[in-house]
Amino acid sequence: MPAGNLLTAAALLFTGCSFSQMKHFADTLNLRFFNSATYNKIQGDLFKVVNEAWLLEREKVQKEVENKMLWLAGDGRCDSPGFSAKYGTYTLLDQETGKIVDFDVIHVNEVNNKSTNMEKEGMKRSLERVISKASVCVLATDRHVQIGYSLRTEFPEITHQYDVWHVSKSISKKLNAKSKIKGCEDLKMWIQAIINHFWWSVSTCNGNPDLLKEKWISVIHHCVDIHSWNSCDLFHACAHAPIPPEVSKNKQWLKRLSKCHEQLKVVVLDKFLLRSLEKLTLFCHTGELEVYHSMMLKYCPKKQHFSYEGMVARTQLAALDHNNGTERDQAVVQKGERAGELMYKQVFPKCSKRWVLKPIYVKKNFNFRKDLMSRTVEVRKEKIALPAIQKPNLPKNIATAPKPSRDEAIESHRSRMTAAHKDV
Numbered sequence: 001m002p003a004g005n006l007l008t009a010a011a012l013l014f015t016g017c018s019f020s021q022m023k024h025f026a027d028t029l030n031l032r033f034f035n036s037a038t039y040n041k042i043q044g045d046l047f048k049v050v051n052e053a054w055l056l057e058r059e060k061v062q063k064e065v066e067n068k069m070l071w072l073a074g075d076g077r078c079d080s081p082g083f084s085a086k087y088g089t090y091t092l093l094d095q096e097t098g099k100i101v102d103f104d105v106i107h108v109n110e111v112n113n114k115s116t117n118m119e120k121e122g123m124k125r126s127l128e129r130v131i132s133k134a135s136v137c138v139l140a141t142d143r144h145v146q147i148g149y150s151l152r153t154e155f156p157e158i159t160h161q162y163d164v165w166h167v168s169k170s171i172s173k174k175l176n177a178k179s180k181i182k183g184c185e186d187l188k189m190w191i192q193a194i195i196n197h198f199w200w201s202v203s204t205c206n207g208n209p210d211l212l213k214e215k216w217i218s219v220i221h222h223c224v225d226i227h228s229w230n231s232c233d234l235f236h237a238c239a240h241a242p243i244p245p246e247v248s249k250n251k252q253w254l255k256r257l258s259k260c261h262e263q264l265k266v267v268v269l270d271k272f273l274l275r276s277l278e279k280l281t282l283f284c285h286t287g288e289l290e291v292y293h294s295m296m297l298k299y300c301p302k303k304q305h306f307s308y309e310g311m312v313a314r315t316q317l318a319a320l321d322h323n324n325g326t327e328r329d330q331a332v333v334q335k336g337e338r339a340g341e342l343m344y345k346q347v348f349p350k351c352s353k354r355w356v357l358k359p360i361y362v363k364k365n366f367n368f369r370k371d372l373m374s375r376t377v378e379v380r381k382e383k384i385a386l387p388a389i390q391k392p393n394l395p396k397n398i399a400t401a402p403k404p405s406r407d408e409a410i411e412s413h414r415s416r417m418t419a420a421h422k423d424v
């Protein structure tokens with residue numbers, strides 16, 4: 001095999017490119033390039049190299065956490081929105097190191113063709129594998145109902161927590177909707193303060209769900225200029241300093257028992273929300289998984305079709321990329337007056353609608369790819385036989401009706417076209 005073919009195909013896959021894109025690129029440049037049959041043949045061997053690297057990485061990460069009580073974050077992703085997804089992945093990330101501990105790729109046929117079941121199945125499989133190697137103490141997820149049920153019934157020893165941001169976003173959405181009701185417009189300018197109060201309540205509850213509940217509920221008093229009350233057991237007064245009269249005079253307090261105040265209570269005292277608070281006491285976040293999922297698009301674009309092995313290998317590459325990018329230092333200014341200072345950037349997240357300062361990290365060096373390249377050459381030279389990705393038993397396509405014969409398809413196409421002409 002020409003070395004160029006092997007190395008080009010390897011670099012193409014390991015960087016998450018697609019063959020067809022590279023082929024168009026080469027054709028436009030008049031660069032000679034191999035055809036898809038050659039690529040597919042080499043790709044099969046490359047998948048095995050990636051698989052080996054991921055299994056080693058997973059073993060390494062699981063070894064690091066062997067004696068810890070793990071706090072995990074978990075989230076699912078589908079390769080297309082809604083009910084038509086073919087593959088789903090579920091990822092478990094260690095909240096402390098930010099590393100991916102395990103993940104699972106689920107083909108829709110493995111869950112009775114119901115794409116809505118993929119998330120639960122992926123969670124179960126990956127979690128069971130982690131539990132067989134390490135102790136899991138906490139799992140933080142979004143408020144997916146099936147996941148909650150499955151954790152409660154099948155993993156009762158794990159403390160289930162919700163991602164704070166998901167809950168905060170849903171409160172913010174509800175308040176926005178209420179502020180559009182006639183007579184409730186005054187609520188609008190309170191929304192940000194209420195959301196801030198929510199974050200403050202969660203982050204200062206010391207793991208106590210009753211305290212969290214009382215702190216959160218107190219916002220219905222504060223907004224109407226009442227700062228102490230007798231109706232609670234643990235939290236009887238606002239934590240802020242007394243508000244000077246000249247400040248208070250200009251503040252646009254809501255009117256007690258007004259329509260606006262009543263609607264605020266509906267949102268704050270919502271039963272489902274109050275129950276959710278019990279799963280927020282450990283102040284967990286899964287935001288890093290959302291960042292990971294958007295990075296994953298580089299390797300597994302949603303619009304592209306992949307074979308099962310292709311989907312697994314590309315997900316393994318994304319996980320290797322992610323884990324190799326952790327443990328980076330904060331970047332330092334190199335030149336000029338500020339040389340030596342730590343670097344930050346100011347960002348404006350949509351959710352908080354406020355400028356925040358974020359550290360800039362040194363760029364990823366993608367060294368894991370160099371390892372994959374040398375291993376590829378080594379495997380080929382030494383004729384090393386690597387095990388293939390384990391594949392579940394899957395039918396060739398996910399269509400739920402049998403394919404019509406070619407003649408039938410042409411006949412039905414023709415009659416549709418004739419009907420369309422008649423309509424005109």
Ligand SMILES: *[C@@H]1O[C@H](CO)[C@@H](O)[C@H](O)[C@H]1NC(C)=O
Pocket residue numbers: 109112113395397398399400401
């Ligand atoms: C799912 O769809 C595939 C493809 O049509 C079919 O072969 C399989 O029997 C279906 N499985 C179930 C459980 O319905």
Ligand SMILES: *[C@@H]1O[C@H](CO)[C@@H](O)[C@H](O)[C@H]1NC(C)=O
Pocket residue numbers: 323324325326327367368371
């Ligand atoms: C990234 O990969 C390189 C090359 O194998 C390795 O030296 C480095 O330790 C890895 N970094 C992390 C955080 O895994």
